[in-house]
Amino acid sequence: MLEAKLQEAGLLKKLLDAIKELVTDANFDCNEEGINLQAMDNSHVALVVVKMESTGFKKYRCDRPMPLGVNLASLTKVLKCAKDDDTCTLKAGDGLDSLNLVYEAKNSDRIAEYDMKLMDIDAEQLGIPDTDYDARITLPAAEFTRIVKDLSLLGESVRIEVNKEGIRFVSDGEAANGSVLLKPTDGKVKIGDDNDDEEEEEEEKEDEEDEDEDSAKAKKKAKKQKKVKKESNDDVEMNGDEENGDEEFTAKSDDEGEDEKEDEEESEGSSKKRKKASSSKSKKPAKKAKTKKDDDEYSGGVDIAMNQHVTLTFSLKYLVNFSKSSSLSDSVQLMMSNDVPLLVSYSFESGYIRYYLAPKIGDD
């Protein structure tokens, strides 16, 4: 049995607005820790992951894991019937095939109740590799939206380049080419170990990257992990030691709604520190508090950390779609490594929405 009371229906509305054009049906996997959603987009090109932690709810109770198969168009309609500041209580019985939503207006006698049919969705859950990203960029969500929208007017794709200058978005179109460069607000691209206090190391890194990246990386790994974790502004880890770090999503057949955690458990064994850091992300109150703090404190600037130059090309159509999530957060993080899917992450209080998009091959 699930009973989850959200203080503001608006959060759910925004989440659905963000994903409903990408995904038609998806399981809301509810368990005691919260609600997770994971789905490939309709054309099976992008992966959407939503997490709403139980602590983000005013009331939360879920006795046992329940995958709630939802048609997102239906849920969107039902949520349209809520005002943003209504409270929203989700209820689902163990054996029932419907989701009950109750909206209560803040200071009013209006109570609206909806019952939405659920469906069985054959969820091919994907294992999300816990990638070592070579570049992490935090920028204002509105800035990202603006850039991808602008460039989408010119061409189909955008090449994103991260180097010590900053991050550059380049689109070549029929009629015009466009290039947008964002420099880090503090003027410094945090290089290598993500530590801008050690300037000499920064220099060292720059040289290495252009010649012998792998050895440089290997050499710095252990240090990087700690430092990135310690000072980064975000929930997404920039580095890890797993050998599967650069692989694409691997299909899994289970349906247990704790995929991310399980992935970590399955694939990790080499680094105790990483494992701890990684799983704390999805469970520990300490981490949640940090997320909230980050959002509240986000200053509107551009922050760039990288281990090596990254250049990737993506379909703008998808990035534009992802950028709809900017209603959920002031900032967005881009995580990139060469030849690895881009991770676009919007964090909100007690949760996040993340998108993974495979790069185009070649440089079309």
Place this chain on the structure above:
Amino acid sequence: MLEAKLQEAGLLKKLLDAIKELVTDANFDCNEEGINLQAMDNSHVALVVVKMESTGFKKYRCDRPMPLGVNLASLTKVLKCAKDDDTCTLKAGDGLDSLNLVYEAKNSDRIAEYDMKLMDIDAEQLGIPDTDYDARITLPAAEFTRIVKDLSLLGESVRIEVNKEGIRFVSDGEAANGSVLLKPTDGKVKIGDDNDDEEEEEEEKEDEEDEDEDSAKAKKKAKKQKKVKKESNDDVEMNGDEENGDEEFTAKSDDEGEDEKEDEEESEGSSKKRKKASSSKSKKPAKKAKTKKDDDEYSGGVDIAMNQHVTLTFSLKYLVNFSKSSSLSDSVQLMMSNDVPLLVSYSFESGYIRYYLAPKIGDD
């Protein structure tokens, strides 16, 4: 000859916006008391009645009754040429087949003049029964709009239930069912005689409703009439004694533009008080002042008075259409009796727009 000067062209614009999608052509029946419009919607399911009392005009003169046959699309176009705060003077000559409109900007030398062709409309005037409604609900117009729009996302029809809890709107759709309950703002559904000062009678009523409604009603009729009239916040009578109360519209062949008044004269004879109250509504300055006062004073709450439980089902499409009139008033009144057309009424200074909609039979 008609000459009617409206202080604000905006009023006419709003009225046309409200009905132009429901009705294509209609007679503006002008007489010395004002301008009335009465028309079935294009699919002959709903009835629209508009009244603009002469006192609502800055200048008003109409020597003899004139039905002005107007294509509403044309009039809408012509009215688009006026600014909302322009004055608008309507002129029509006795023998002429056109309507002259003059717009004068408030503090300007701009005078615009339009002539619109009139047409002969074979108006089958309908006699509107002066129904005894068993439930009267006053609610914020925006709330009503919101509810019917929301529910129209889910299904075609809405079942409206009025009972001592409040008013409930229920829609069953393919993907989801919805139910919105509005409780009266003061917490009390005024039951039976509409008098909430007599609590013990309220209790008594509640019991009666569930068992022997007719006798209870009969017993209380005389008192109800007075009290409802006295304290109700609206222009629409909730109760009356006529035997034609529960009949549907009856077609009339005349075309004289004073239908409502004539109806009253024709059908009433039993209750002097009612007649007086009813006709004063459309004529006396005292009543107009009250209407205005009501609008000004409307507090935004939900007020419910009922004699017995009412449950009716309506097509949401029409209710959504009706709710476009909310630009004309902050509040809307719903008047309902079982098996009788719903009356939806928006009052504005010196006039109103009303819609009648027959309930669906069965409960589909």
Place this chain on the structure above:
DNA sequence: GTCATAAACG
């Protein structure tokens, strides 16, 4: 306010 899509109409 304009545009694009979706429903309604002929």
Place this chain on the structure above:
DNA sequence: CGTTTATGAC
């Protein structure tokens, strides 16, 4: 089936 019209997105 094409046209027209209403409604929602930008």
